[in-house]
Amino acid sequence: MTFTHRLFTAGLSTLSVLALSTTFATATAVASPTTTDTAPGVPPSLAATDPTIGAPADDPFYTPPASIPAAPGSLIRDQFAPHLLAGFDQEDAPARADKILYTSTAQDGSPVATSGFVMEPARPWTGEGPTPTIVFAPGTRGAGDYCAPSRAGNLFASTDMAAGSINVNYEYPFYAMASAAGYRVVVTDYIGLGTPGQHTYVNHTEEAHAVLDAARAGLAFAGAAADSPVALFGYSQGGGATAGAAELAASYAPELNFKGVFAGAPPANLQDVTDTVDGSMGGNVLGFALNGAIA
Template identity: 50%
Template sequence: MSTRKVVLAALKVSAVAVSALLSTSLLFTPISNAEPVNDFYDAIPGDVGDPGSVIRTEPLPLAGAVGGVPGVGTRIVYSSTDTHGSNVAVSGSYLEPAAPWSGAGPRPTVVIGPGTQGQGDQCAPSRMFPTAGQLRLAEPGNPSNYGAGVDSVGVNYESAFAFAFLAQGVRVFVTDYIGLGTPGIHTYVNRAEEAHAMLDGARAARALAKAGEDDPIALWGHSQGGGATAAATELAPEYAPELNLVGSYASAPPADLASVLRHIDGTGLMAAIGYTINGVLDRYPAAREPIESRLNDYGRSVLADVAGQCLIDSRTKYGKQSTASWTTDGRPLADVVESVPEIQQVIEEQRIGRRTPASPILVNGALNDDFIPYEQTRRLVQDWCARGAEATLFTDTLPAVNPGSGNNHLAPAVADFGVGLQYVLDRFNGKPLVGACNA
């Protein structure tokens, strides 16, 4: 299949997926809370080995493809490390393409970092590949915003992008990230943990494929996935130097959380601030008291609620609220972060751009992105270029539509997918870089 046809197919499916984020009109497979717990995702400490080692696998049916099943799926739990260096288990999806690889050299692998899915385990992409989406049914007597006893809606909108790569004969690995699917809190936008999950996912994929050490690998992601890709690319030389990482595509990466925090407050994605705080409270004990003492009862109830939600749940219930309603003094959290050193230190620790990628990377930023400010994306590329990296900035100029809704954040993921796909394929095929600094 030609690249153009693949891109058009991906755009068609992705448009449906993006629409699903803004409504709940799609049909999903019901998942009852009363069903037996699937212990596939559980891992005892003795199961967790060296980073990237495979703990367990099981067959993973694939749904939602255009033109038939594009390959064979395997659900996987693998080993990684958290921000403090402790071994942890992570889940993900390994997809082996049915199509042949017709490019240069051995068959390559792309590791996808998903965009924001939510913080509940039911939101993990590996749980949704069989159906493309799902509903979690509420317990009897538990009020629901969705009616009919439904309390959670998830959409695996990364599947369209994954299938487009499969159609090109490229292996795909989609990480769930630490704590999304597996036990424990999902440490949303934690720079080190997302980077580890992606790089160890590449190691696990190589083991499952029985690939050679020189087989090429690329990283890809939008939004949360763009941040994970950017963090993994700059951390790879020290964390996983043995990987043959030939290129990365980071779209709308949240590289500067302080900037993003102020930008998304009051938008449709504001509940993601709650995901972030929940992860910080779990991983950074020194920041717990300074944060919790500044939250009012409503703020604490929101954090507890979003910890079990998928993105559509959070958008529906808390979208376009202000975090000023969460704090004891009525200030938005961005102001609180700036005034409390213990919190500011944690946020600064997540900053991307302070290490030097050893492989090329294309960064996509949209001028009118209503979730990820363009200026911090441009600065990320400037920081890398100053360090000697081979980085390229692609600027999306789509006009703003209904600012604050997320349209101007989601549309570039679809409209510019072909740009990212072609960039990755060019790296796999060893083509010269065009427009990169220091190339």
């Protein structure tokens, strides 16, 4: 595997940083041993190779129940989420936000619990047809669970001083603008980001599944018709995720009514990305990719 080989030969100066840092957020977790029997929602292939990977998340919302629905895009649970756009008056906010935990599919075909959030606009949609849904695939923000977009305070920013972690949801303004315009907004945390298990960074298959299943879960949560118009938006890591989702949509989620896909700066050729970022501050992303590839 050329990309993996190049990661290992990229140089010790870069690799020494990889496992310890993130671009926008750093997260630290202490896990206790477990078995595949106590790792619900975690792909068995991962639980078998890493006995700590199914340890409960530090936030109970992100810990999957003992069994999860097998159907991709199934809602597992939801939880009201205060957010910055709402300010101090959550009742009269221009949009209501809720965290969601839903089923997606790992690369090996096994069901896996995945998190994200939905912003339902208070302003009625004035265009033609039902309220459109935009699924946002986040750009790079880290590989630790604390870096998940839905874990940011008020869905915008927070710190964990004990762990030395910072979570800045720098794409929140895009979510807010879309929501204020009357669009339903759904944001995925991706597989293994926020929930137990390793985040499989730049694995376009798993990222695509997370995006497509976020659309399904978001529509179900809102009580919207399955054929409601859906668009995808992502840049950088998110661009790769939306591009992957566009490629797999017809086979993986044929019932969804896609109207458009924006895939900005997708890391399509990982070897070119490696050559470009090695030795720079952006080299941190190589560690995310290496950990994901190993998983």
